[in-house]
Every structure is written in structure tokens, then in C-alpha cells.
Amino acid sequence: xxxxxxxxxxxxxxxxxxxxxxxxxxxxxxxxxxxxxxxxxxxxxxxxxxxxxxxxxxxxxxxxxxxxxxxxxxxxxxxxxxxxxxxxxxxxxxxxxxxxxxxxxxxxxxxxxxxxxxxxxxxxxxxxxxxxxxxxxxxxxxxxxxxxxxxxxxxxxxxxxx
Amino acid sequence: xxxxxxxxxxxxxxxxxxxxxxxxxxxxxxxxxxxxxxxxxxxxxxxxxxxxxxxxxxxxxxxxxxxxxxxxxxxxxxxxxxxxxxxxxxxxxxxxxxxxxxxxxxxxxxxxxxxxxxxxxx
Numbered sequence: 001x002x003x004x005x006x007x008x009x010x011x012x013x014x015x016x017x018x019x020x021x022x023x024x025x026x027x028x029x030x031x032x033x034x035x036x037x038x039x040x041x042x043x044x045x046x047x048x049x050x051x052x053x054x055x056x057x058x059x060x061x062x063x064x065x066x067x068x069x070x071x072x073x074x075x076x077x078x079x080x081x082x083x084x085x086x087x088x089x090x091x092x093x094x095x096x097x098x099x100x101x102x103x104x105x106x107x108x109x110x111x112x113x114x115x116x117x118x119x120x121x122x123x124x125x126x127x128x129x130x131x132x133x134x135x136x137x138x139x140x141x142x143x144x145x146x147x148x149x150x151x152x153x154x155x156x157x158x159x160x161x162x
Numbered sequence: 163x164x165x166x167x168x169x170x171x172x173x174x175x176x177x178x179x180x181x182x183x184x185x186x187x188x189x190x191x192x193x194x195x196x197x198x199x200x201x202x203x204x205x206x207x208x209x210x211x212x213x214x215x216x217x218x219x220x221x222x223x224x225x226x227x228x229x230x231x232x233x234x235x236x237x238x239x240x241x242x243x244x245x246x247x248x249x250x251x252x253x254x255x256x257x258x259x260x261x262x263x264x265x266x267x268x269x270x271x272x273x274x275x276x277x278x279x280x281x282x283x284x
Contacts, residue, residue, distance in 0.1 A: 019279070026275055030266050037258040043185045044260050061180045061204045065194050074201070075190030077171030078228050087250065090228065093171050106188045118188070125189035128257075136229055136253045139271050143250055144176070144276055149237055154188070 011156045018149045025142040032135040036128050043124030049117040054110065059118070063109045073102040076126070078133060087140050092133045163171040172228035175221045175252070177214065181260050182233055201227060205236050215240050222247060230254045235262040237270070244270050 051059045065072065073095065081091040097103050107114050107122065174191045176183055183204045187193075193201050201224075203209075203217045220241055221230050234256045237244055244254055258264035266272050 014262055022192075022275055023233050029269075029272065030264075033258065033264045033266070033269075035255075037264050040185065040258065041260070042181070044181050047181060047185060059184065061184060061206075064184065064202075064204065065200065067194070067198045069194055070194050071194050072192075072200070072204065074173055074193040076174070077191075078174060078248060079171035087190065088228075090253075095171070104194065106190055106223070121185060122188045122190075125185040129186065129189050131210050132255055132257065133229070134233060139255065140253060142271060142275060146278055149278055 008156065008159050011152055011159065013154070015149060015152050018145055019154065021150065022142060022145045025138055025145060029135060029138045029142060032131050035131045036135065039128035039131060040122050043121045043128065046117040046121035046124060048116050050110075050121065053115045053117065057109060070103065072104045073100045075103045075106070075128060087144050089137055089140075090133050092130055100122060106115070168261075173201050173224075173226050174229045174231060175224075175227045176231045177218060177221075177236055178203075178233040179207060179236075179256075179259050179261070180204055180206065182231075182257070186231065195226075198219065199224075205233070211239055215243055218243055222252060227252045231257050233257060233259040233262065234264060234268060235259060238268060241270075 047059055060072045075095050077093055077095055079093045081089045095103050107118060110118060164246060173193055174186075174189060178186070179200045183202050189201060195201075199220075201221070203214065205214060205284070211255070214236060218230070218232070221227050228251060230252050232244075236259075237254075237256045248252060255270050
């Protein structure tokens with residue numbers, strides 16, 4: 001009986017710790033999303049300035065490649081930095097033209113001589129991508145903490161009823 | 163081959179409004195593969211909900227995609243599909259957009275987390 005009580009106490013203690021972890025991770029996730037929002041709105045402001053210089057339709061989805069465009073590879077990809085307890089930790093990786101000749105410079109879709117603002121927009125959106133990859137890592141961590149909490153709750157219910 | 167693809171990394175897909183897609187593709191995440199399938203979808207007011215759903219499901223099935231970025235307002239439209247995706251790969255990240263600031267109360271994973279903190283359950 002004493003042992004069962006000790007087990008229950010340990011489970012409750014672990015649940016407390018995991019709940020605290022989950023709260024910290026939720027806060028971190030929200031902070032990262034706000035960082036993404038800031039970086040994106042900075043990038044969008046620079047896109048708007050580029051539109052003012054180049055013309056409304058010259059910085060739009062019309063310049064993006066379509067299904068009829070020639071095949072090309074992404075210049076930014078994610079790779080698994082390490083796999084912790086079945087959870088992937090991602091890292092953003094730039095693919096150089098020397099590694100893959102199909103990589104294109106996206107700025108060229110908008111012309112040869114593009115305004116400086118388009119370069120700034122590119123930098124801001126790359127920053128947003130960095131935050132996004134970090135947010136995904138936090139989200140995966142939160143998901144695994146929530147899974148542990150759910151498993152422990154089941155064990156606790158079983159222990160309490162026996 | 164497996165080693166080769168491990169070195170090259172996996173893709174980030176984008177489903178978003180025009181500015182989000184233009185911005186992230188400018189950042190360098192866009193790709194058209196050899197089957198002529200893009201890893202992005204520009205959603206405007208004329209895009210059908212079924213098209214968004216189909217594209218999202220296609221991205222979920224692709225094994226070269228590890229992260230799907232989707233604007234939160236678009237995620238709201240296909241919430242039932244997003245909520246039914248429980249696997250950590252590919253990870254679905256809801257991001258804000260120009261016209262819709264981030265709202266934590268709508269975020270799929272945060273709502274799931276909040277649901278666990280019912281005091282009666284702890």
C-alpha cells in the first residue's frame with residue numbers, strides 16, 4: 001500500500017514537471033510565432049517598396065515558377081540535426097550551386113537589375129524561415145511532452161483504481 | 163541513394179497568400195521537381211477549398227517534404243484536415259499573414275496542449 005502511494009507521488013511529481021515544461025514550451029512557441037510575424041511584416045514592407053519601384057504586377061505570384069517551368073531545386077532545405085528519442089531536430093541548410101546545379105537564384109525571377117529592397121525582403125523572409133524551423137523544433141518537443149503527459153495520466157488512473 | 167538524399171535535406175512546403183508565397187520563395191524554399199510538382203500553393207479569393215485540401219494532402223504524402231508552412235487563416239478553412247494529421251512528419255506550422263495577425267487560441271497544437279490542462283484531469 002505504501003509502495004503504491006509512493007509510486008503515485010512520483011507520477012504526480014513527474015506530471016507537475018512535464019506540465020511546467022509544456023507551459024514553457026507553449027510560451028516559447030508563441031514568442032517564436034511573433035518573431036516570424038515581425039520578420040514577415042518587415043519583408044512584406046520591402047516587397048511593397050519593390051512593387052512601387054518595379055510596378056504592381058512585376059513583384060507578384062505571376063513571376064513565380066509554374067508547373068510548366070523547367071525543373072529546379074530549392075536553395076534552402078531542412079536537414080535533421082539529430083534525432084532525440086524519436087523526435088527530429090531540424091536545421092536550415094543552404095544548398096550551394098556547386099552542390100546542385102539545378103539551384104536557381106530567386107531574385108532573377110524578378111529581373112536582372114532588381115531594387116535593393118528585394119534583397120532586403122529576401123533577407124527578412126530567410127530570417128522568418130530560421131524562426132519557423134526553430135518553431136517546428138519547439139512544436140515537436142511540445143508534442144512529445146504532451147504525449148508523455150497523456151501516457152502518465154493513464155498510468156496514474158490505473159494506479160489509483162488498483 | 164538514401165545517403166545522397168540525407169545530405170541534400172528535405173523540403174519546406176508553403177501554402178499561403180501571394181505575399182507569403184512570394185516572400186518565402188524569394189527566400190529560396192521553392193522547388194519544381196522532375197514530375198513538375200511545385201512545393202507551394204498561392205491561395206487567393208478564387209482558390210477552391212477542395213484545391214487547398216488536395217494540395218495539403220499531397221504535401222502530407224510526399225516523402226521529400228518535412229515541414230509545411232501554412233497561413234493561419236487558410237489553416238482555419240481546412241481545420242478538420244489539419245486536426246486529423248497526428249504524425250510529427252511532416253510538421254505543420256501555422257504562420258501569420260499580412261492581413262491576419264497570429265492568434266494563439268486558433269493554433270492546432272496549442273489548442274491541443276490547452277485541452278490537456280483541465281484541472282480535473284491532472
